[in-house]
Amino acid sequence: MDWDKLRIFHAVADAGSLTHAGDTLHLSQSAVSRQIRALEESLNTTLFHRHARGLILTEQGELLFDATRSITKRLDAASARIRDSKEEVFGELRVTTTIGFGSLWLAPRLSVLYDSFPDLNIDLMLDERVLDLPMREADVAIRMKEPSQADLVRKKLMSVRMQLFASRGYAERHTLPTTMEDMQDHRLICQNTKSEQVSAGATLVRELLSYDMPNLLTVNNYFGCLQAVHHNLGIGVLPDYVAIDDPALVRVLPDVESTEVPVFLAYPSELRASKRISAFRDFVVSEINLQRKKAQAA
DSSP states (O other), X not given: XXXXXXXXXXXXXXXXXXXXXXXXXXXXXXXXXXXXXXXXXXXXXXXXXXXXXXXXXXXXHHHXXXXXXXXXXXXXXXXXXXXXXXXXXXXXXXXXXXXXXXXXXXXXXXXXXXXXXTXXXXXXEEOSSOOOTTTTSOSEEEESSOOOOSSEEEEEEEEEOEEEEEXXXXXXXXXXXXXXXXXXXXXXXXXXXXXXXXXXXXXXXXXXXXXXXXXEEEESSHHHHHHHHHTTSOEEEEETHXXXXXXXXXXXXXXXXXOOEEEEEEEEGGGTTOHHHHHHHHHHHHHHHHHHHHHHHO
């Protein structure tokens, strides 16, 4: 099969539109349409169902799209390895992590990385969903458990616990609880146990809710929980690392916390020699060490 036709087919299948694919490929709609027709003729099959709202892949089209998607990812991986054979740290690095860790810990520190490597472009993908690193859905991941996917380099970064915090403003206006029974006099801010989160956090929330909290605010991520705590809405369940950097937070009920949650950095073994990966890994490890020293000094 002609690779140019396959490349155009992949763009059309990905966009679901001849026009949008043409814009991406810098080709006219008619030129894209001719290439698709030629490919269908060479395969003696129909690849798309055409209707007023766009294009839908046929069963044969889905099979071909799976193949071109796999080829494209492998080409992207090869391209990344070729670029990373140079000494310079530049280009795009796709980083995936959870919404909480990415928004509360990682994003505020990225200026340090950019100061050292101004030509590095970070694509930060915050999602509770575990992306497939070997299939190059991302280049590097920071996750709240050890990755189970094969062919990955793994490094444990630290451990996290979920704890209870209030803002200093809230503490000045309210008598903070000294027992779990006292929590019934306060609004609990936490993630809903049905939302995607680490099991240790959900377990702690279930334990807290067993005390029949009359006032409750649930949010589907820790960033929202932190904002609610900052605005004095109650006492929140938050990861312990936020308090180290945030003097506006006060620990509540120090004996109440989740079990340890391991934090791992992982990336495909084929990117082991990547300068971008090395730069990012060293940056994260350095920032964790700085935070650890800050916590010990407090």
